[in-house]
Amino acid sequence: MIRSIATVSIGGALDEKLRTIAAAGFRAVEIFENDFTCYDGSAREVASMCSDLGLKICALQPFRDFEGMPGNLRTQAFRRIEKKFDLMQELGTDLLLVCSNVSHASLGGIDRAADDFRELGERASARNLRVGFEALAWGRHVNDYRDAWEIVRRADHRSIGIILDSFHTLAPSFPVAAIRAIPGNRIFLVQLADAPQLDLDVLSWSRHFRCFPGQGSLAIREFMQAVDATGYKGPLSLEIFNDQFRAQSTKDFAVDGMRSLVLLDDDETRAQVAPALRTRSVVTEVVFIEFAIEPSHAAALATLFGELGFRLTGRHRSKAVERWSQGSVNLLINSSPDSFAKSHTVTHGSGVCAIGLEIADVPTMMNRAEAIQAAAFRQPVGPGELTIPAIRGVGGSLLYFLAPGSSNWNIDFLPIESNSDTGMLRRVDHISQSMRFEEMLSWEQFYTALFEVDRSPQLEIADPLGLVKSQVLQSKDGSLRLVLNASTASQTMSSRFLSEFFGAGVQHIAFTCDDIFKATSAMRAAGATFLKIPDNYYDDIDSRFDLDPALLKSMKENAILYDRDDVGDFFQIYTHAFEDRFFFEIVQRRGYKGFGAPNAGIRLAAQTREAKPRSMPRLS
Ligand SMILES: O=C(O)c1ccc(O)c(O)c1
Numbered sequence: 001m002i003r004s005i006a007t008v009s010i011g012g013a014l015d016e017k018l019r020t021i022a023a024a025g026f027r028a029v030e031i032f033e034n035d036f037t038c039y040d041g042s043a044r045e046v047a048s049m050c051s052d053l054g055l056k057i058c059a060l061q062p063f064r065d066f067e068g069m070p071g072n073l074r075t076q077a078f079r080r081i082e083k084k085f086d087l088m089q090e091l092g093t094d095l096l097l098v099c100s101n102v103s104h105a106s107l108g109g110i111d112r113a114a115d116d117f118r119e120l121g122e123r124a125s126a127r128n129l130r131v132g133f134e135a136l137a138w139g140r141h142v143n144d145y146r147d148a149w150e151i152v153r154r155a156d157h158r159s160i161g162i163i164l165d166s167f168h169t170l171a172p173s174f175p176v177a178a179i180r181a182i183p184g185n186r187i188f189l190v191q192l193a194d195a196p197q198l199d200l201d202v203l204s205w206s207r208h209f210r211c212f213p214g215q216g217s218l219a220i221r222e223f224m225q226a227v228d229a230t231g232y233k234g235p236l237s238l239e240i241f242n243d244q245f246r247a248q249s250t251k252d253f254a255v256d257g258m259r260s261l262v263l264l265d266d267d268e269t270r271a272q273v274a275p276a277l278r279t280r281s282v283v284t285e286v287v288f289i290e291f292a293i294e295p296s297h298a299a300a301l302a303t304l305f306g307e308l309g310f311r312l313t314g315r316h317r318s319k320a321v322e323r324w325s326q327g328s329v330n331l332l333i334n335s336s337p338d339s340f341a342k343s344h345t346v347t348h349g350s351g352v353c354a355i356g357l358e359i360a361d362v363p364t365m366m367n368r369a370e371a372i373q374a375a376a377f378r379q380p381v382g383p384g385e386l387t388i389p390a391i392r393g394v395g396g397s398l399l400y401f402l403a404p405g406s407s408n409w410n411i412d413f414l415p416i417e418s419n420s421d422t423g424m425l426r427r428v429d430h431i432s433q434s435m436r437f438e439e440m441l442s443w444e445q446f447y448t449a450l451f452e453v454d455r456s457p458q459l460e461i462a463d464p465l466g467l468v469k470s471q472v473l474q475s476k477d478g479s480l481r482l483v484l485n486a487s488t489a490s491q492t493m494s495s496r497f498l499s500e501f502f503g504a505g506v507q508h509i510a511f512t513c514d515d516i517f518k519a520t521s522a523m524r525a526a527g528a529t530f531l532k533i534p535d536n537y538y539d540d541i542d543s544r545f546d547l548d549p550a551l552l553k554s555m556k557e558n559a560i561l562y563d564r565d566d567v568g569d570f571f572q573i574y575t576h577a578f579e580d581r582f583f584f585e586i587v588q589r590r591g592y593k594g595f596g597a598p599n600a601g602i603r604l605a606a607q608t609r610e611a612k613p614r615s616m617p618r619l620s
């Protein structure tokens with residue numbers, strides 16, 4: 001099906017919108033009338049711009065308040081619509097979207113509306129044009145697509161068809177089954193939008209909270225299966241009313257839209273699936289995490305790793321890169337002046353610049369990445385060096401993909417055998433990334449498009465200076481667990497990270513251990529210090545969990561936090577932030593599946609106390 005988007009979905013002036021839409025790979029657009037009205041250029045210019053860009057204008061929309069008008073208002077509606085037919089002919093589109101009437105003046109009655117459309121059909125066919133009728137969920141008399149279809153059916157004119165919009169169908173919870181009974185050639189256009197579940201009047205919900213398919217919680221796949229069953233072969237057009245989206249970088253946003261349509265085809269239950277796309281990759285291991293470090297920070301980071309029980313196990317043959325290991329965890333400290341890491345530090349300062357993930361089938365992974373327009377990363381390699389397939393991830397950092405047992409990434413390290421494993425930490429438990437609030441859906445879509453991961457319900461965490469939204473993405477067996485955090489408040493820890501890091505990136509990494517008390521006492525003996533937790537916290541968890549007094553005492557003495565779910569216990573502890581940037585967490589899970597969300601506010605308050613004071617803007 002031809003992939004389309006309504007111009008209302010994208011920010012900018014009409015010409016910019018069209019260029020962005022074409023660049024993201026769309027082949028058709030719906031021109032939203034208001035975008036044209038406020039554009040300083042003629043319809044013929046827009047038509048030629050679209051044809052130069054390879055875009056077909058699949059519809060002009062919307063025409064409002066047409067059906068069921070009494071007397072003079074009816075005459076006026078027909079006169080208005082003839083003007084729009086003129087415009088359509090100049091634009092070179094043959095389809096007008098008429099949405100159901102919201103006017104108080106309009107009269108109900110299926111046959112009255114059908115008569116109006118039959119007459120309109122005559123006028124449209126005289127000009128070789130077509131009209132599609134769309135039921136708005138808040139239409140005065142017609143708000144259900146089944147009624148719109150009954151009107152179209154009774155109008156019984158080949159120039160009159162129905163337009164289906166997933167939002168207007170699914171948000172009011174209309175069953176999709178009746179779509180299957182509509183002949184595909186009577187559906188003139190299918191519009192797609194998802195939305196989060198909200199308890200809001202449907203008009204505000206539609207105008208401000210629509211998002212791309214897959215980003216919300218409407219049953220878009222069921223809707224599409226019903227559409228497929230009709231034999232419809234026309235355009236699939238994204239129609240996303242969302243002011244926050246429009247305010248974003250339009251280029252990335254348009255790509256997110258294209259991605260959502262590509263992913264919609266990635267469904268075994270639908271016929272026209274591109275087989276290469278079908279498998280999302282299972283990440284079996286986080287193989288390494290690379291820190292791009294300013295040379296002046298490198299020694300301090302190495303000291304911190306040492307305190308946490310990591311040992312220097314390898315040095316790069318030719319570059320300033322060290323490998324620190326423990327359990328299955330490998331941390332790289334890269335302060336080399338001629339590498340990707342260097343450019344990362346120029347932009348962000350010290351921080352994580354790359355993550356190496358183990359994946360069974362790397363070529364399939366890279367195909368899929370290409371299909372969703374993820375940016376492949378290539379860098380010049382020295383003689384004898386191997387390229388590792390990689391793509392750009394959050395904040396311009398890299399995701400490297402490694403086949404099981406692949407030593408490509410490791411080959412240039414001279415091993416240091418003498419340093420044996422301290423055995424305190426086992427593996428990476430989770431990686432948390434902070435990002436702009438507006439980017440969150442986009443990265444969520446990116447990760448869920450590439451990897452076999454599930455989304456847990458989004459959490460809201462109270463930071464002393466605002467709210468942080470937190471989204472967990474994790475694979476079935478926990479081999480990959482990502483936590484995405486974002487905040488709209490400027491002074492939360494998450495937002496401060498963004499401003500200090502100059503963009504999105506890894507804010508913290510958690511490691512698992514078998515015995516957190518043993519591990520942290522060894523770490524303390526080696527010089528490690530941890531985030532201070534107030535006594536009040538321990539009184540509170542005692543009241544909530546009725547803990548063994550000796551255990552509680554030991555947690556309190558060691559600044560270890562606690563949580564419990566249906567399955568088991570959870571212990572966690574945090575390091576101080578390194579150079580006021582990223583920090584580490586150590587966790588012990590006894591069957592527990594969560595991330596200690598009830599403790600996040602305690603941790604944020606403690607970090608806020610410790611963070612460097614920042615000058616707050618003051619009103620004079
Ligand atoms: O919100 C609206 O008015 C509106 C207009 C046209 C559409 O196709 C639609 O779904 C909603």
Ligand SMILES: [Mg+2]
Pocket residue numbers: 134165191239
């Ligand atoms: Mg619509």
